[in-house]
Amino acid sequence: MKLRTSHYITLAFLVVFTYFYRKDGLVATSVLYTAIQFALPLALAAMVGVMCERTGVVNIGIEGTMLFSAFTAFFAGAIMKDTVQGMFVGVFTGAMMGLLLALMAVSWKMNQIIAGVIINILAAGITSFYYRQNYSIPATLHPIDLPVVGAWPILGPVLSFHGPITYFGILFILALWFALYKTSWGLRSRAVGEQPASADTAGVSVTRLRYMNVTIAGAVGGLAGSYLALEAVGIFERGFTAGKGFTALAIMIFGRWNPLGALAAALFFGLTQAVTNQLMIDEVVEIPPQFITMLPYILTILVLAISAGKVRPPAAEGIAYEKEKS
Amino acid sequence: MNTLLEIEGVSKRFGAVIANENISLTVKGGEILALLGENGAGKSTLVKAVFGLVRPDSGTIKIDGIVMESSDTAAAIARGVGMVHQHFQLVPVMSVTENLILGDEPKRFGVLNIKRARAEVLSLSEKYGLEVDPDAIIEDLPVGMAQRVEILKALRRDVKLLILDEPTAVLTPQETDELLEVLRNLAKRGVGILFITHKLREVMAVADRIAVLRDGKLMGTTTPKESSESKLAQMMVGREVVLRVEKGPGKPKEVLLAVRNLKVIDDRKLEAVRDLSLEVHAGEILGIAGVEGNGQRELVEAICSMRPRSSGEVMVKGQVIPNLSPRAAHLAGVSHIPEDREKHGLVTSYSIADNLVLNRFDQAPFANGWIRNLEKVANNGEALVEKFDIRAPNASLSADSLSGGNKQKVVVARELSQQLDVVVASQPTRGIDVGSIEFIHNQLISARDAGAAVLLVSAELDEILSLADRIAVISNGKIVATFGSKEADRNTIGRLMAGLAS
Numbered sequence: 001m002k003l004r005t006s007h008y009i010t011l012a013f014l015v016v017f018t019y020f021y022r023k024d025g026l027v028a029t030s031v032l033y034t035a036i037q038f039a040l041p042l043a044l045a046a047m048v049g050v051m052c053e054r055t056g057v058v059n060i061g062i063e064g065t066m067l068f069s070a071f072t073a074f075f076a077g078a079i080m081k082d083t084v085q086g087m088f089v090g091v092f093t094g095a096m097m098g099l100l101l102a103l104m105a106v107s108w109k110m111n112q113i114i115a116g117v118i119i120n121i122l123a124a125g126i127t128s129f130y131y132r133q134n135y136s137i138p139a140t141l142h143p144i145d146l147p148v149v150g151a152w153p154i155l156g157p158v159l160s161f162h163g164p165i166t167y168f169g170i171l172f173i174l175a176l177w178f179a180l181y182k183t184s185w186g187l188r189s190r191a192v193g194e195q196p197a198s199a200d201t202a203g204v205s206v207t208r209l210r211y212m213n214v215t216i217a218g219a220v221g222g223l224a225g226s227y228l229a230l231e232a233v234g235i236f237e238r239g240f241t242a243g244k245g246f247t248a249l250a251i252m253i254f255g256r257w258n259p260l261g262a263l264a265a266a267l268f269f270g271l272t273q274a275v276t277n278q279l280m281i282d283e284v285v286e287i288p289p290q291f292i293t294m295l296p297y298i299l300t301i302l303v304l305a306i307s308a309g310k311v312r313p314p315a316a317e318g319i320a321y322e323k324e325k326s
Numbered sequence: 327m328n329t330l331l332e333i334e335g336v337s338k339r340f341g342a343v344i345a346n347e348n349i350s351l352t353v354k355g356g357e358i359l360a361l362l363g364e365n366g367a368g369k370s371t372l373v374k375a376v377f378g379l380v381r382p383d384s385g386t387i388k389i390d391g392i393v394m395e396s397s398d399t400a401a402a403i404a405r406g407v408g409m410v411h412q413h414f415q416l417v418p419v420m421s422v423t424e425n426l427i428l429g430d431e432p433k434r435f436g437v438l439n440i441k442r443a444r445a446e447v448l449s450l451s452e453k454y455g456l457e458v459d460p461d462a463i464i465e466d467l468p469v470g471m472a473q474r475v476e477i478l479k480a481l482r483r484d485v486k487l488l489i490l491d492e493p494t495a496v497l498t499p500q501e502t503d504e505l506l507e508v509l510r511n512l513a514k515r516g517v518g519i520l521f522i523t524h525k526l527r528e529v530m531a532v533a534d535r536i537a538v539l540r541d542g543k544l545m546g547t548t549t550p551k552e553s554s555e556s557k558l559a560q561m562m563v564g565r566e567v568v569l570r571v572e573k574g575p576g577k578p579k580e581v582l583l584a585v586r587n588l589k590v591i592d593d594r595k596l597e598a599v600r601d602l603s604l605e606v607h608a609g610e611i612l613g614i615a616g617v618e619g620n621g622q623r624e625l626v627e628a629i630c631s632m633r634p635r636s637s638g639e640v641m642v643k644g645q646v647i648p649n650l651s652p653r654a655a656h657l658a659g660v661s662h663i664p665e666d667r668e669k670h671g672l673v674t675s676y677s678i679a680d681n682l683v684l685n686r687f688d689q690a691p692f693a694n695g696w697i698r699n700l701e702k703v704a705n706n707g708e709a710l711v712e713k714f715d716i717r718a719p720n721a722s723l724s725a726d727s728l729s730g731g732n733k734q735k736v737v738v739a740r741e742l743s744q745q746l747d748v749v750v751a752s753q754p755t756r757g758i759d760v761g762s763i764e765f766i767h768n769q770l771i772s773a774r775d776a777g778a779a780v781l782l783v784s785a786e787l788d789e790i791l792s793l794a795d796r797i798a799v800i801s802n803g804k805i806v807a808t809f810g811s812k813e814a815d816r817n818t819i820g821r822l823m824a825g826l827a828s
């Protein structure tokens with residue numbers, strides 16, 4: 001991601017902040033706080049895409065992965081009466097969905113779009129069929145009051161008091177960025193996503209790396225799903241993820257398949273939503289709620305239209321690696 | 327010396343094609359074995375089987391007496407096999423350093439030590455006399471430079487058996503000599519070397535033994551002492567090959583291609599062609615001699631409108647060719663045999679027949695308005711495969727499945743089988759076997775005799791000297807001298823190419 005884009009996004013945050021701050025300092029910080037909350041699942045979900053596509057596997061099953069993980073996380077949490085255990089179940093579910101995708105895309109060399117669709121349909125079907133009402137988790141995951149940062153003026157209330165998945169997620173994104181560009185795992189992963197034959201001839205196992213990355217990515221998707229069910233709202237409903245897994249793909253593209261770029265793009269999406277919400281609460285604008293729900297999708301289309309042609313995806317994405325076809 | 331590599335009865339089929347048929351060969355430590363054969367004879371397939379990239383249908387491959395699991399590249403590398411691939415196995419978007427270390431990175435706790443890697447690349451490049459820029463991105467490099475990276479990649483790991491699949495096709499003569507010297511030294515240290523090339527001179531110079539393949543079968547082995555270039559050529563092709571070009575004098579007529587005060591910027595934003603002018607007449611071959619990287623690539627791409635001209639103009643039959651419109655250049659009558667056939671010559675996932683009409687698929691007779699005439703395309707494909715001796719069972723197969731030299735022949739066939747006004751041929755015989763070189767040379771000469779203006783760019787001075795009617799020497803983006811074929815003298819041209827005043 002070019003520095004310029006992240007400048008724009010910082011600028012957007014500043015403008016929003018100043019706008020609300022002139023009226024009410026508390027509202028201003030709460031809008032930014034909410035922006036982070038909206039952004040986090042998108043950012044994590046985008047990491048799923050980044051990890052998969054950087055190794056050459058297209059994953060359009062992020063939506064299904066999140067939905068299914070949110071489902072298992074919530075009901076496991078409710079049945080075991082333990083939210084934290086529920087989260088682990090969610091993460092594990094995600095990893096299994098990743099493994100399933102790897103099986104279809106890498107071993108069976110299925111068309112990867114179709115493999116992703118299968119995951120989405122599977123998740124939508126199972127989660128609505130087995131959905132039961134009247135379940136509830138004991139509590140959402142505990143927010144953490146950051147020691148020093150929490151006391152800062154203005155930034156404190158924006159950055160502090162998020163849940164554990166939020167902090168872990170942000171650390172994970174930073175770590176993923178580092179790993180992708182500074183470690184041998186990252187070098188190999190990117191090589192596999194660009195030119196698997198070259199990686200193979202250098203002694204890197206394309207199959208193993210793709211399996212590993214797609215499965216870990218699935219776990220990250222599971223974390224994103226758990227976040228929605230256990231940290232953000234504490235409930236589960238049918239079609240709960242509402243297209244976030246698809247929006248994440250747009251965010252990934254907007255962020256040029258770079259974890260930090262995608263994080264910035266997710267924050268921008270989150271901010272837009274938080275602002276619209278606040279404007280509705282303030283009744284500054286009267287927009288029918290349907291339009292508000294449409295917002296992420298419209299934004300997605302806009303973003304894709306803007307970045308189309310300017311970004312270059314990993315060259316080997318979507319293509320199963322066949323050894324004897326060099 | 328011990329036997330390092332034993333290939334025993336290896337066979338491999340691809341569909342109807344028998345690429346290798348019951349081949350047995352050995353390479354000893356400290357020995358250089360040259361592997362010769364026509365395009366499509368099965369050389370690459372055989373060495374890929376050794377490296378674990380192709381799974382043989384039958385037969386075994388032993389390294390140091392241990393049978394290799396087929397299709398396991400990592401195991402082959404672990405046993406000390408290194409390979410320089412005919413199709414570079416380099417990741418285009420990554421740097422030279424990143425490509426060189428891939429798979430065996432200097433690191434601590436998984437974190438790359440890029441500084442150390444860079445230093446290693448520099449010392450490696452110095453040690454073997456193959457100059458590379460460690461920070462350059464592969465896709466910006468000319469093929470010659472990419473080839474050096476590919477060679478260094480294999481040399482970086484301590485290899486016991488080094489396989490080189492046409493490593494010299496794109497190297498300059500000096501670089502080739504240096505590489506051959508490197509190979510001799512490695513052999514002295516006990517490394518076994520399996521060396522594929524189409525250049526018989528190199529084989530005679532460096533090989534201890536020579537193995538010849540034809541149609542997937544081993545024709546026999548010999549030594550440089552027992553044979554000669556023409557004997558080898560005959561063994562490969564199965565008939566006598568004329569290694570010298572035979573042509574009558576050119577009869578130049580009107581100017582068909584004129585380049586006026588051309589300036590072109592290269593990928594690094596430097597001026598690669600500087601105020602260059604030249605003219606090619608109907609019925610003559612103008613050869614551009616020069617060390618690679620002196621603006622030839624940019625000149626050719628600017629003539630074919632693939633690269634913007636910062637100033638100056640290109641005229642074909644007196645008509646100015648617009649900037650950046652390869653199609654306009656094509657329609658004006660320019661045929662282009664590009665240097666990089668994979669990148670600019672073919673869509674490898676398309677069939678051979680489609681590739682053979684790639685620049686005229688929408689014109690009669692291959693299309694009626696919007697509708698393609700697939701029958702005509704198929705017939706044209708079969709006819710050209712036959713005429714140009716492209717080794718493929720049929721033209722409906724994807725171009726992917728062709729051997730390296732046969733891909734090149736597809737491009738040549740397409741470009742030389744249309745109405746010819748101007749032919750721009752860039753390294754037209756690179757990677758092509760002796761028999762087909764003879765054929766392509768004859769095609770270029772008959773194009774000339776039929777009244778085409780031929781611009782021939784080649785890194786092979788011999789090719790230029792034997793084909794061209796006039797020779798222009800390019801150095802540093804400028805034509806520094808022009809000779810008629812009679813006055814041309816090897817030494818003078820060599821000095822001019824090197825940038826020394828004559």
Ligand SMILES: Nc1ncnc2c1ncn2[C@@H]1O[C@H](COP(=O)(O)OP(=O)(O)OP(=O)(O)O)[C@@H](O)[C@H]1O
Pocket residue numbers: 324325326340341343344345363364365366367368369370371372412717718726727728729730731732757
């Ligand atoms: N992946 C593949 N699929 C189908 N056919 C193939 C494949 N690879 C090679 N072949 C066929 O096998 C034969 C041998 O090919 P190979 O690449 O070994 O030739 P080569 O001797 O290396 O030729 P060149 O000098 O042109 O590189 C050719 O006829 C080629 O078309």
Ligand SMILES: [Mg+2]
Pocket residue numbers: 369370371412491729730731
């Ligand atoms: Mg070959």
